Amino acid sequence: MTAHAQSSRSVNPFKQPKAVFAVAFACVVSFMGIGLVDPILPAISEQLDATPSQVTLLFTSYLVVTAVAMLVTNWVSSRIGAKRTLIVGLALIVVFAALAGSSGSIGGIVGFRAGWGIGNALFIATSLAVIVASASGGFVGAIILYETALGVGIAVGPLLGGLLGDVSWRGPFYGVAVLMAIALIATVVLVEPTPLPTRRTGLGEPLRALRHRGLLTMSLTALCYNWAFFTVLGYAPFPMGLGAIQLGLVFTGWGALVAVFAVFGAPRLQARLGIARTLYANLALFALTVLAIAIWTDQRAVLIACVIVAGVFIGVNNTVTTQAVMTVAPVDRAVAAASYGFVRFIGGGLAPFAAGKLVEAFGIHVPFYIGAGALVLGIVILSTAHGLLKEAEKVQAEQADAAPGTGAAVSLVPVEHDAAVPGDAGRGAIVAAVDGSPDARRVTEAAGRLATINGRTVHVVHAEESAAAGDAAAGAEDLESARTAVREHLERLAALGVPAVGHVLRNVTGHGDVGRLVAEHAERAGARAIVVGAPAHGGLTALMDADAGQALMRYATCDVVLINPRSAEVGTAA
Numbered sequence: 001m002t003a004h005a006q007s008s009r010s011v012n013p014f015k016q017p018k019a020v021f022a023v024a025f026a027c028v029v030s031f032m033g034i035g036l037v038d039p040i041l042p043a044i045s046e047q048l049d050a051t052p053s054q055v056t057l058l059f060t061s062y063l064v065v066t067a068v069a070m071l072v073t074n075w076v077s078s079r080i081g082a083k084r085t086l087i088v089g090l091a092l093i094v095v096f097a098a099l100a101g102s103s104g105s106i107g108g109i110v111g112f113r114a115g116w117g118i119g120n121a122l123f124i125a126t127s128l129a130v131i132v133a134s135a136s137g138g139f140v141g142a143i144i145l146y147e148t149a150l151g152v153g154i155a156v157g158p159l160l161g162g163l164l165g166d167v168s169w170r171g172p173f174y175g176v177a178v179l180m181a182i183a184l185i186a187t188v189v190l191v192e193p194t195p196l197p198t199r200r201t202g203l204g205e206p207l208r209a210l211r212h213r214g215l216l217t218m219s220l221t222a223l224c225y226n227w228a229f230f231t232v233l234g235y236a237p238f239p240m241g242l243g244a245i246q247l248g249l250v251f252t253g254w255g256a257l258v259a260v261f262a263v264f265g266a267p268r269l270q271a272r273l274g275i276a277r278t279l280y281a282n283l284a285l286f287a288l289t290v291l292a293i294a295i296w297t298d299q300r301a302v303l304i305a306c307v308i309v310a311g312v313f314i315g316v317n318n319t320v321t322t323q324a325v326m327t328v329a330p331v332d333r334a335v336a337a338a339s340y341g342f343v344r345f346i347g348g349g350l351a352p353f354a355a356g357k358l359v360e361a362f363g364i365h366v367p368f369y370i371g372a373g374a375l376v377l378g379i380v381i382l383s384t385a386h387g388l389l390k391e392a393e394k395v396q397a398e399q400a401d402a403a404p405g406t407g408a409a410v411s412l413v414p415v416e417h418d419a420a421v422p423g424d425a426g427r428g429a430i431v432a433a434v435d436g437s438p439d440a441r442r443v444t445e446a447a448g449r450l451a452t453i454n455g456r457t458v459h460v461v462h463a464e465e466s467a468a469a470g471d472a473a474a475g476a477e478d479l480e481s482a483r484t485a486v487r488e489h490l491e492r493l494a495a496l497g498v499p500a501v502g503h504v505l506r507n508v509t510g511h512g513d514v515g516r517l518v519a520e521h522a523e524r525a526g527a528r529a530i531v532v533g534a535p536a537h538g539g540l541t542a543l544m545d546a547d548a549g550q551a552l553m554r555y556a557t558c559d560v561v562l563i564n565p566r567s568a569e570v571g572t573a574a
Contacts, residue, residue, distance in 0.1 A: 016134075016145065017134055017190075018186075018190045019134040019187075019190040019191040019192065020131055020134045020145065022183065022186035022187050022189075022190045022191060023086070023127055023130050023131050023134070023183075023187060023191060024131060024145055024146070024148075024149045025149075025179075025182075025183050025186065026086075026090060026123070026127065026180065026183035026184075026186075026187060027127050027131075027146065027149035027150065027153060028149045028152050028153040028156070029153065029176060029179040029180050029183055030093070030120060030123055030124070030127070030153065030180075031149065031150050031152075031153025031154050031157065032153045032154075032156060032157030032160060032161075032176065032179075033062075033116075033120065033153075033157065033176065034153070034154055034157060034233075034255075035154060035157040035158040035161065035233065035251045035254070035255050036157040036158065036160065036161040036172050036176065037058055037059075037161060037172060038158055038161060038233065038234075038237050038247060038248075038251045039158055039161045039162035039165045039172075039237070039244040039245070039247035039248040039251065040161060040165035040169040040171075040172055040244055041055050041056075041058070041234075041237045041238065042237060042238060042241075042247075043165060043169040043244060044058075044106065044109070044169050045238075047169060048104075048105065048106045048109075050106040051356065051360070052235070052238050052356045052359065053353060053355075053356020053357050053359070053360060054106050054110075054356070055106065055356075056234045056235060056352035056353050056355065056356045057106070057110040057352075057353055058109060058110060058113050059230060059233070059234045059348070059349065059351075059352040059353075060110075060349045060350060060352055060353040061110045061111065061113045061114040061117065061349075062113040062114065062116060062117040062120070062349070063117065063230070063345045063346075063348045063349030064114075064117070064345070064346060064349035064350065065114040065115075065117035065118055065121075065349075066117040066118075066120050066121045066124075066341075066345050066349075067121075067341065067342045067343075067344075067345030067346045067348075067349060068342070069117065069118045069120075069121030069122070070121050070124070070125065070206070070338045070341040070342045070345065071203075071206045071207065071338060071342055072203060073085070073121050073122055073124070073125030073126070073338065074125060074201040074205070074206070074334050074335060074338050075200075075201050075202065075203050076088075076122065076125075077122075077125055077126050077129075077201075078200045078201045079200060081193060082126040082129045082130050083126075083130060083187070083191050083192070083193050084193075085122050085125065085126045086122070086123060086126045086127065086130055086187060086191070087184065087187060087188060088119075088122055089118075089119045089120070089121070089122030089123035089125075089126070090119065090123060090180055090183060090184040090187060091119070091184060092115060092116070092118055092119025092122070093116055093119035093120060093123065093176070093177075093180045094177050094180045094181045094184060095115070095119075095177075096112045096113070096115035096116040096119065097112075097116055097173050097174075097176040097177040097180065098173070098174065098177035099112040099115070100112035100113055100116065100173045101170040101171075101172075101173030101174040101177065102170070124341070125334075125337075125338070127146070128146050129334075130191060131145060131146050134191060134192065147262065147263050148263070150259070150262070151258070151259025151260070151262060151263050152259065154255040154258050154259050155252060155255035155256045155258070155259045156252070156255070157251075157255060158247070158248045158249075158250075158251030158252045158254070158255055159248045159249065159252040160172065160175060160248075161244075161248055161251075162244045162245045162246070162247055162248015162249065162251075162252075163244075163245065163248060165244035165245075165248070166243065166244040166245045166248075169244075201332075201334070201335065205331070205332075205335050205338075206335055206338040206339040206342060207339070207342075209329065209331045209335050209336060209338075209339040210339050210343070212329065212330055212331065213385070213388070214328035214329060214330075214385060214388045215325065215328065215329040215330075215331070215336060215339055215340065217381060217382065217384060217385040217388070218321065218324060218325045218328060218329075218340065218382075218385065219325070219339060219340050219342075219343035219344060220343065220378075220381050221279075221283075221321070221378045221381050221382045222321055222325075222340065222343065222344035222347070222378075223343050223344055223346060223347035223378075224347065224374040224375060224377050224378030224381065225283065225286070225317055225321070225344075225347075225374075225375060225378050226344045226345070226347040226348035226351065227347045227348070227350070227351040227370075227371060227374040228286065228287070228290050228351075228371035228372065228374050228375045229310075229314055229348060229351075230347075230348040230349070230351040230352050231290075231351045231352065231354075231355045231367050231368060231370070231371040232290060232293065232307060232310055232368070232371065233251075233352075234351065234352025234355060235352055235355040235356065235359070235367060236293065236303065236307050237251075239297050239298065239300075239303060239364055240300060240303060240304060240307075241300065250304050250307060250308065251307075253308040253311070254307055254308050254310065254311040255311065256311070257308065257309070257311030257312050257315060258311040258312075258314050258315040258318070259315065260315065261311070261312050261313075261314075261315030261316050261319075262315035262316070262318050262319045263315075263319075265312070265315060265316055266278075266315060266316045266318075266319035266320050267319070269282075269316060269320070270319075270320050270323070275320060275323075275324050275389050276386060276389040276390060278316065278320050279317070279320055279321065279324070279382060279389070280379060280382070280383075282313050282316045282317050282320070283313075283317070283375050283378055283379050283382070284375075284379065285313055286310065286313035286314075286317070286375055287372045287375035287376055287379075288372075289306050289309055289310050289313065290306075290310070290368055290371045290372040290375060291368075291369070291372040292306050293306045293307070293368045293371075294365050294366075294368030294369040294371070294372055295365070297364050297365050297368060298364070322337075322340075324389065325337075325340045328385075328388050328389075328391075351371070354367065354370075355367035355371075358370065428454070428456050428526055428527070428528050429451075429456055429457045429458065429459045429522075429525045429526065429527045429528070430447045430450045430451045430454070430456050430457070430458050430459070430527065430528060430529050430530075430531060431447070431458075431459045431461060431518065431521065431522045431525065431527045431529070431530045431531065432444050432446075432447035432448075432458055432459065432460050432461070432489065432531050433461050433462075433518045433530060433531065433532040433552075434460060434461070434462050434485075434486075434489055434533075435462070435463070435533065439533055440489070440533065441489070441492060442533070442563050443531050443532060443533050443563050444458075444460065444489045444492050444493060445492070445496070446531050446561065446563050447460075447493075447531040448492075448493050448496045448498040448500075450529060450531065450561070451498050451499075451500075452496070452497075452498060454528065456528065457498075457499045457500060457501065458493055458498055458499070458500040458501075459500070459501055459502075459503065459521070459522075459525055459527065460486050460489045460490060460493070460500055460501070460502040460503070461502075461503050461505060461518055461521060462482055462485055462486045462489075462502075462503070462504055462505065463504075463505040463514045463518075482504040483502075483504055486502035486503070486504060487502065489502065490502050503521070505517055505518070505521075514551075515551030515552035515553075515554075515555070516551045516552070516554075516555045518530065518532075518552060519551070519552055519554075519555035519556040519557070520555065522556065522557070522558055523556075523557050523558075527558050528558055528559070529558055529559045529560070529561050530552065530556055530558060530559070530560045530561065531561045531563060532552065532560060532561070532562060532563070533562070533563050
């Protein structure tokens with residue numbers, strides 16, 4: 001069947017399969033956990049006769065364990081699969097959240113929060129990957145949905161914590177357990193199993209990745225930033241002297257600004273100012289805000305206003321820093337995210353407990369002064385990588401020129417192979433656009449038959465996609481795995497006696513851009529036809545969703561041959 005060019009329409013990122021919304025709901029509940037306990041910290045301290053420094057261990061145990069667990073989550077998910085990892089993480093959160101709500105001592109709650117942190121790490125490591133794998137509309141739509149879930153969770157968490165905490169301090173813990181149990185059931189029922197990665201991640205990879213200067217520098221900067229962030233989040237509720245509902249409203253205002261500036265403000269600032277100036281200005285303004293908290297800690301109105309305003313800087317930093325890490329890190333995105341998360345969560349986990357001890361020893365103002373100083377130190381550390389930030393800006397500018405709107409480093413990488421044809425292999429090629437599914441061989445075989453009939457060469461093009469949002473990253477495969485996949489197609493064509501060359505299309509975050517770039521490559525090669533698989537299911541494939549197909553049809557200047565994977569035989573078309 002030959003398809004002709006047609007106009008593409010925009011894809012609604014919120015029109016998704018039920019499986020996507022099941023995981024997105026779990027994401028909302030998970031991100032609620034960031035601010036959920038803030039409104040109940042004073043109540044726990046009073047009712048369990050615990051000091052503020054003991055209560056802040058709720059943050060410390062949760063975040064430090066999350067940080068350490070981040071080092072092994074990729075190792076786990078690459079062996080048991082993303083869905084199973086997600087289910088294990090959700091189950092652990094349900095169990096330990098319920099146990100924390102049932103505990104009668106501060107030590108018990110702290111311990112159960114640690115178990116909760118293990119589940120949270122497993123969930124963070126795989127939630128974006130599962131949404132990407134199940135979403136329609138490509139990586140861009142999946143990222144939008146993930147970031148929306150992140151924003152809603154951060155904004156709603158403190159409000160829910162305040163409402164439930166006004167009834168009992170146990171309420172927020174039980175609330176999370178119930179909501180996560182619903183998400184767990186929906187995930188088990190609705191989410192399809194995902195294939196295992198082609199390459200298993202080694203246990204030591206995240207730590208070894210920190211030997212790269214750019215990744216280490218950005219991670220240490222994030223540690224300093226997180227120290228200030230969680231000093232404010234973990235200790236500011238105590239001097240406010242408010243009830244649970246009032247604290248919930250304050251941190252809901254904070255969370256709303258985090259969400260708005262993470263999703264909308266940060267990309268605009270980065271586009272206008274660049275990575276370096278955005279990060280320097282943001283850290284400096286955050287430092288001034290924390291300094292104001294330190295000076296006027298006992299002035300409730302100033303304290304509340306500064307805590308809410310801090311949400312602006314936290315939202316901007318979360319987005320811009322994560323994107324910068326993924327740009328400068330010379331390793332797989334999932335590994336980079338694990339390394340970065342490990343270092344930054346260590347800082348976030350230690351800060352609240354340190355704040356409590358500093359208050360006991362030196363007074364209420366001291367931890368916030370240190371938080372402001374940590375941000376200044378972060379600026380100094382960041383300045384040592386100024387050249388890397390400028391290079392990252394250059395790369396992102398080239399990305400925008402290569403693929404407008406994607407924000408990805410797009411490149412077409414040749415694949416070396418003994419059977420490959422040197423040079424441009426002449427004009428009038430047949431382009432085989434393949435993904436990683438088992439049915440892709442049918443596309444290659446059909447392209448080979450067309451090439452045999454017409455005496456042409458086959459160009460095998462395979463897209464390697466990746467995505468990052470919040471603190472999570474997902475990639476369909478690394479470059480070497482993509483090259484291996486292309487070589488297998490080249491070997492298949494060589495067995496058929498068909499001359500061929502192979503290419504990997506790297507780092508394309510939107511399926512529509514995959515379709516467009518394949519069409520542009522075909523035009524440069526003077527291709528007579530592009531052979532591609534027809535949509536067969538709702539899962540993620542590199543070239544087989546509606547967005548990619550529409551873009552391919554729109555930009556292709558030659559015939560497009562669709563191969564139905566359900567057909568018994570691979571047909572040919574002229």
